[in-house]
Amino acid sequence: MADTDPKGPSVLRVPEGDNRERLVCPDCGFIQYENPKIVAGAVCTWGEKILLCRRAIEPRRDYWTLPAGYLELNETTLEGAIREAWEEALAIIEIDALLSIYSIPRISQVQLFYRARLLTPEIGVGPESLEVGLFDWEEIPWDRLSFPTVRWALHHYRETRDLTDFAARTNPTGENGNY
Amino acid sequence: MADTDPKGPSVLRVPEGDNRERLVCPDCGFIQYENPKIVAGAVCTWGEKILLCRRAIEPRRDYWTLPAGYLELNETTLEGAIREAWEEALAIIEIDALLSIYSIPRISQVQLFYRARLLTPEIGVGPESLEVGLFDWEEIPWDRLSFPTVRWALHHYRETRDLTDFAARTNPTGENGNY
Numbered sequence: 001m002a003d004t005d006p007k008g009p010s011v012l013r014v015p016e017g018d019n020r021e022r023l024v025c026p027d028c029g030f031i032q033y034e035n036p037k038i039v040a041g042a043v044c045t046w047g048e049k050i051l052l053c054r055r056a057i058e059p060r061r062d063y064w065t066l067p068a069g070y071l072e073l074n075e076t077t078l079e080g081a082i083r084e085a086w087e088e089a090l091a092i093i094e095i096d097a098l099l100s101i102y103s104i105p106r107i108s109q110v111q112l113f114y115r116a117r118l119l120t121p122e123i124g125v126g127p128e129s130l131e132v133g134l135f136d137w138e139e140i141p142w143d144r145l146s147f148p149t150v151r152w153a154l155h156h157y158r159e160t161r162d163l164t165d166f167a168a169r170t171n172p173t174g175e176n177g178n179y
Numbered sequence: 180m181a182d183t184d185p186k187g188p189s190v191l192r193v194p195e196g197d198n199r200e201r202l203v204c205p206d207c208g209f210i211q212y213e214n215p216k217i218v219a220g221a222v223c224t225w226g227e228k229i230l231l232c233r234r235a236i237e238p239r240r241d242y243w244t245l246p247a248g249y250l251e252l253n254e255t256t257l258e259g260a261i262r263e264a265w266e267e268a269l270a271i272i273e274i275d276a277l278l279s280i281y282s283i284p285r286i287s288q289v290q291l292f293y294r295a296r297l298l299t300p301e302i303g304v305g306p307e308s309l310e311v312g313l314f315d316w317e318e319i320p321w322d323r324l325s326f327p328t329v330r331w332a333l334h335h336y337r338e339t340r341d342l343t344d345f346a347a348r349t350n351p352t353g354e355n356g357n358y
Contacts, residue, residue, distance in 0.1 A: 008209030020251070027207035030187030036250045037214045038289055071215045072199070076282035076350075077289055098280065098347055101291075103255035110217055110256055110289075112280075167344050168277055171255075 008032075036108040040080030041068020042116040043157040044093050049134035050154070051123060053088045055146055056130045063146035066153055067091065068111065069128075081114045089132040090124035093117060100156045100169040102149050104177030113153040115160070148177050187211075215287040219259030220247020221295040222336040223272050228313035229333070230302060232267045234325055235309045242325035245332055246270065247290065248307075260293045268311040269303035272296060279335045279348035281328050283356030292332040294339070327356050 009023035009032035023032045043066055044051040052064045067088040071080040078095050085091040093116040102111045123132050135141075137158065145151050156169040171177065188202035188211035202211045222245060223230040231243045246267040250259040257274050264270040272295040281290045302311050314320075316337065324330050335348040350356065 008204070008207055025187070025204065025207055025209060028187055028204055028209075030204060030207075030209070032211070034252055035214075035216050036252060036254065038217055071289070073213055073215060073287045074284045075215065075287075076284050077280065078282070079284075098349075101256065101277065101280070103257070105253045105255050105258075108252045108254075110250070165344075165346050168347050170277075 034108075036110055038071040038077065038080075039068050039109055039111040040071050040077045040084060040114075041066050041111065041153070042081045042085055042093060042095065042114040043099060043153055044085055044089075044091055044116045044118050046118040046121045046134055049136055050140065050157070051085070051089055051091055051118065052133055052135055052140070053126075053129040054131040054133075055128065057128050060146035062130065062144075064141050064144050064150070065146040066113065066150050068113070077112050078114070081112070081116065085116065086126075088126045088129050090122070090126055091132075092119045092122075094119055097160075097164070097166070098168045099160065100153055102152060102171050102177060104149065106176060106178055109177075111149050113149075113156075115157060148175065213287075215289055217250040217256065217259075218247050218288055218290040219250050219256045219263060219293075220245050220290065220332070221260045221264055221272060221274065221293040222278060222332055223264055223268075223270055223295045223297050225297040225300045225313055228315055229319065229336070230264070230268055230270060230297065231312055231314055231319070232305075232308040233310040233312075234307065236307050239325035241309065241323075243320050243323050243329070244325040245292065245329050247292070256291050257293070260291070260295065264295065265305070267305045267308050269301070269305055270311075271298045271301075273298055276339075276343075276345070277347045278339065279332055281331060281350050281356060283328065285355065285357055288356075290328050292328075292335075294336060327354065 009025045011024045012021040013024045067085040069084040085093045096115045099113045099115045188204045190203045191200040192203045246264040248263040264272045275294045278292045278294045
């Protein structure tokens with residue numbers, strides 16, 4: 001390991017046989033092929049109530065979010081959504097349907113939200129949460145939600161809650177997920 | 180740049196504050212957070228005919244595929260599917276609906292296929308294709324398709340072709356995308 005601060009892939013170059021610039025490490029020559037990341041999450045319900053978590057980490061620490069996070073290697077999107085509900089809210093869920101798929105190009109994310117049922121109302125605070133709770137629709141802290149996609153997913157859940165076979169919702173018209 | 184062969188992130192270590200091993204570069208200390216990749220593609224039709232491309236590159240060179248490829252940074256999934264149809268078949272398409280979303284955990288991919296219309300029947304061979312063509316259902320070279328997900332997407336297209344509001348299809352039961 002270099003005794004200076006690691007630079008990592010930090011120089012833009014078009015690798016041989018490629019058609020766009022990639023980040024290359026000036027120390028070791030490693031080419032970093034960076035691709036968009038997948039976030040998997042769920043709107044988890046117990047009866048009429050919806051599971052929300054108050055974030056313990058940045059960005060948007062202290063704001064309320066739906067359990068969701070980066071998909072890991074060798075994981076299916078369903079497994080990712082189930083894992084995140086467990087990690088963030090100690091919730092055991094059953095996936096019911098694909099609710100929505102959002103693209104947030106500015107931060108190169110594709111976010112998938114599922115509709116899910118809590119198998120038990122027992123929930124708890126995971127390492128990335130300060131607080132977790134089950135909210136009636138009227139109780140949702142709309143002015144304290146962490147991200148636009150959380151608001152979208154909640155409204156798309158409300159809109160499709162009585163449907164069994166429906167097209168996954170996408171970004172609201174004209175919205176790109178920026179604040 | 181090191182004068183020896185670049186190692187790149189090649190040592191497994193659990194970074195501080197993380198809960199799993201990541202690849203770290205022994206030369207420069209760079210931590211590579213590797214995540215699953217998103218593939219965006221489309222079943223593109225002109226009337227009854229379906230667009231297929233014969234691959235010019237490995238893996239599965241010479242086998243027939245649907246236009247699809249890795250989503251790039253700052254790209255929406257729709258933009259990715261439209262770009263790939265252009266790059267691989269010089270096809271200009273209009274996306275109609277989300278057809279399917281497949282997880283292939285072994286290779287850490289999530290593949291999204293859209294249902295799309297060709298805006299003109301003019302197609303051509305892009306750099307990654309040896310040949311492109313418009314096939315009637317009966318003409319599809321089933322025994323020469325490149326990947327299981329191509330077969331799945333074609334059948335899911337056939338199954339949903341007359342539907343306007345339908346749930347995106349997923350991996351056929353028990354199938355993980357391996358050969």
